[in-house]
Amino acid sequence: MKWNIRPIELELKFDWKISRNTSTKKTNYVIEVEEGDFKAKGEVAPNIRYGEDGEKILQEFTQFLKEKPQKFDSIEELTKFLKSLDISYSLKFGIEAAFVDYISQISDLTKYRLLGTNSVTQIKTSFSIPIMETEKLADFINEYKLERFDELKIKIDKSSVEAVQVILGNYPGKLRLDANEAFENADEVLAFLAQIDCERISFLEQPLKADNHDEALSLKEKSPVMIFADESLTHHEVSQYYAERFHGVNIKLMKAGSYFQALKQMRRAKELGLKTMIGCMVESSLGISQTFPICQGADYLDLDGCLLIKNDPFNLVTEEKGRLFFSHLH
Template sequence: MIKWKLEPRELILDFTWNIARGSLDRKTNYFVTVEEEGYKGVGEAAFKTAEIINPVELTASFDEFVASLDTHLGGAEHLTDKLEAAHLPAALRFALESAYIHFLAQLSEKNVHQVLGVNRLAKAETSFSMPIMGLQEAKDFFNQRDLSRFKALKLKVNKQTDPKYIHQMSELFNGRIRLDANEAFPTNEEYMYFERELLNLKDRIDFVEQPLPASEHEAYFELKFMRTIPLMADESLLDQEVTKYFIERFDGVNIKLQKAGGYLKALRQLRKAKELKLKTMLGCMVESGLGISSALNIAYGFDYLDLDGSLFLKSDPFPLVIEEKGQLLYGELH
């Protein structure tokens, strides 16, 4: 008989993660284990920075869902159908689905990407994200961690960020620059003032991620015709389908397993985004090597990878990912 378990784990960060919507030095993620007759799979639920999670309610929702499952589950699609019908947070849905798929992989003696029916990268080139900080602190952070080994650097910004900061960091770093505002700019006027100050860097900037709140549907429609630097949707894309809406407002979409709520949903989002000629990025939350190695299973085919979440941790409870010269390498899951 299959047994399910949900456990919280506190992750301690190696530095303060400061972004437009909040900051943290430690974070509690939740891990789902599914086990039967010696075979086991584990999945990770990682919620957004500053998102308030009630552990009692989360556990009650988990217990209720597990109690509703048949004694003998079918394939992953069967579980995914049940998850999509359940009123569970997307991150918990992903932890449940991925735990079961990892269990099936061990049971069938296959790699996870084989169970999913997708190609797999031997190694993956990730960007590294820098939190919001002052210029001198940022320079020290960059040098102490030797971030020049990465080919892309993502700078977190907010509406108080001086464009001169971007210019000076671009002088320190020779690679590609990516900017992430996490909905920090209230209006197009404020954002466009910021962007105009970066015009001489536009050939080095891959994109700006989610400058306005996701609720600003009409403003994004207008901004698409005003901007000179590509726009990447993040908070605007959660677990919904990728539709014409995104072409009209963005140049690309940031797909995250924790937002999509599952491997299969994220792969559908990727396929649809490709059909619509949108650029695609595979992103992450602050999560352990388990969550990052899970993302690596579907990384093939994305235009950009931002899978640095486990590199922020002082100690990783699931050291399944190794970073070398800005590239991620991983072994077998479970």
């Protein structure tokens, strides 16, 4: 069994500006596992917010190659081994995804069967708008024909009140706001929300820094819209801590590091009465397609990562009227 890693350079359709940085391209990595006539793949989408970058991913993959056994006999064996490694969670998922793909190929069993989840052939996603000059927003919505999406996700910072108002005036659906930790305290968030039509806001994602525990408690109690955790929830267990501070959680495979951990997070969130969203990083259609097996039962899906890039090397997913399909089925 041969393992390999290679970079893929993803060019973005537009400047991807969020509250903490701006990108025009993204370097992800493809994990390949090969044996005989079988060749399987998984995607790694490192995120600097979690201390991940390309150099670290490559170093950690070398560590994986040195420490792994000669062969893994089951998905469970691989997953147990990955838990013992101190490597980036996006890399853990890329390795696991490639191996699940491999086992699916050699066993002729679907990934849904292997993971014990319900089959999904299409999903409804939101589409994300980055932070940009307010005067460009109406043209952006028209250029990309965004009315075909039931909901839009808007990247915001403290100064985005006018931008949200412009989008509400040029788009008929509901908005999901994503602050990426832009606000300092609950009062700042509440003052922002007081200036917009909250009836058309589905939720506000991660307005406060992940370590701002006390302010998150206060905000949940007073907020006129649901507050979702993103950066606050990585690979950890979903506990009462989250139920006390948030109305919902954004679960991502690249943060959870494993299909099984992400599914466990979703089950526990539901037990605690939290809403659930399956999200993504900027990923090719390889990474997005490998998210389909955990989508059933989520309250919201935000899987537009491959729609933001203009040179998808895999073309595994097709979008039509705001829905994603496997390209070979469409």
